[in-house]
Each structure stands twice: as structure tokens, then as C-alpha cells.
Amino acid sequence: MTQLLTRADLDDVCVIEKECFGKDAWNFNMLLGEYDGGSVFFGIKHCDKVVAYICARLIFDEADINNVAVLPQFRKQGMAQKLIQTLVDFCMQKNIKKFTLEVNANNLPAKNLYQKMGFESCGVRKGYYHGEDAEIMWLDKEQN
Numbered sequence: 001m002t003q004l005l006t007r008a009d010l011d012d013v014c015v016i017e018k019e020c021f022g023k024d025a026w027n028f029n030m031l032l033g034e035y036d037g038g039s040v041f042f043g044i045k046h047c048d049k050v051v052a053y054i055c056a057r058l059i060f061d062e063a064d065i066n067n068v069a070v071l072p073q074f075r076k077q078g079m080a081q082k083l084i085q086t087l088v089d090f091c092m093q094k095n096i097k098k099f100t101l102e103v104n105a106n107n108l109p110a111k112n113l114y115q116k117m118g119f120e121s122c123g124v125r126k127g128y129y130h131g132e133d134a135e136i137m138w139l140d141k142e143q144n
């Protein structure tokens with residue numbers, strides 16, 4: 001079940017980051033900085049360990065999704081979809097209806113996921129990820 005994560009869960013999130021992003025992973029201090037800065041973290045636990053998470057910064061009427069990641073052995077079970085839906089529901093209750101994120105243009109699993117959840121591509125940041133392009137995606141629930 002999806003749940004709001006606390007500071008005590010950040011060690012688990014750090015493990016997910018390393019597994020999923022290698023040298024580009026956020027380290028513990030970066031995660032803590034996000035958490036202390038008011039970003040919201042949701043996760044899914046298995047045997048008391050976080051195995052999938054999403055993190056977003058809520059800025060006025062917008063949510064900026066920083067990361068979605070699922071441990072490899074738990075992928076393709078709908079966890080990422082559940083996490084995004086939970087975040088969207090949480091934000092809608094706070095009258096936040098616009099969602100944005102950046103995704104590596106070559107990351108097809110992630111792009112498919114976001115498109116499935118209703119996100120649309122609306123621009124490119126050239127060379128944003130070590131020379132690879134980032135696509136900027138938006139979901140506007142006011143218009144959906």
C-alpha cells in the first residue's frame with residue numbers, strides 16, 4: 001500500500017536511488033535536504049522496506065516531480081502508476097492541479113509511464129542529462 005514516507009525511511013530511499021541511478025543517484029544529504037525543504041515523499045513497502053518511491057516539490061499551485069523509482073525486482077507490477085496516482089490525489093485535495101517533471105528523452109519506460117498517466121511533452125532541455133536531452137512534461141488536471 002502506498003504511504004507517506006518520513007525521515008526514517010530515507011535510508012531505504014537512498015538504496016533505491018543507488019540501485020536505480022548509479023552515479024547519478026541522490027545521496028542521503030540531498031534527500032534529506034529535499035525532505036527538510038518540505039518536499040513530499042510517498043513510498044510502497046515490502047517486508048518493512050521501501051521498494052518504490054516518488055518525491056515532489058509543491059510550489060504554489062504546482063507539483064514538480066523530482067523522482068520516481070522502483071527497485072528492479074518490483075517493476076512492472078503497477079507500483080509507479082500507484083505512486084503517481086497517490087501523489088495526484090494528495091495534491092488535488094490541496095487544490096494543486098498542475099504537475100511537471102523532466103525525463104531523459106531516451107528513458108522509454110519512464111516516458112511511457114508518464115504518458116499513460118496523462119502527461120504531455122511540452123518542451124526539451126538540450127543536453128540536460130550529461131549531454132542527453134530532457135523532455136519537459138506536464139499534466140494539467142484542470143483541463144482533464
Ligand SMILES: CC(C)(COP(=O)(O)OP(=O)(O)OC[C@H]1O[C@@H](n2cnc3c(N)ncnc32)[C@H](O)[C@@H]1OP(=O)(O)O)[C@@H](O)C(=O)NCCC(=O)NCCS
Nearest residue numbers: 020068069070075076077078079080081103109110112113
Ligand atoms: C520507470 C519506472 C519508475 C516504472 O516503474 P514500474 O513500477 O515498473 O511501472 P508500472 O508497472 O507502474 O508501469 C506503468 C506503465 O509504465 C510503462 N512502462 C513501465 N515499464 C516499462 C518498460 N520496461 N518498457 C516500456 N514501458 C514501460 C508502461 O506504459 C506501463 O504500463 P503497462 O504495464 O500497462 O504496459 C521504473 O522502470 C524505474 O524505476 N526505472 C528506473 C528509474 C527511472 O528511470 N525513473 C524515472 C526517472 S524520470
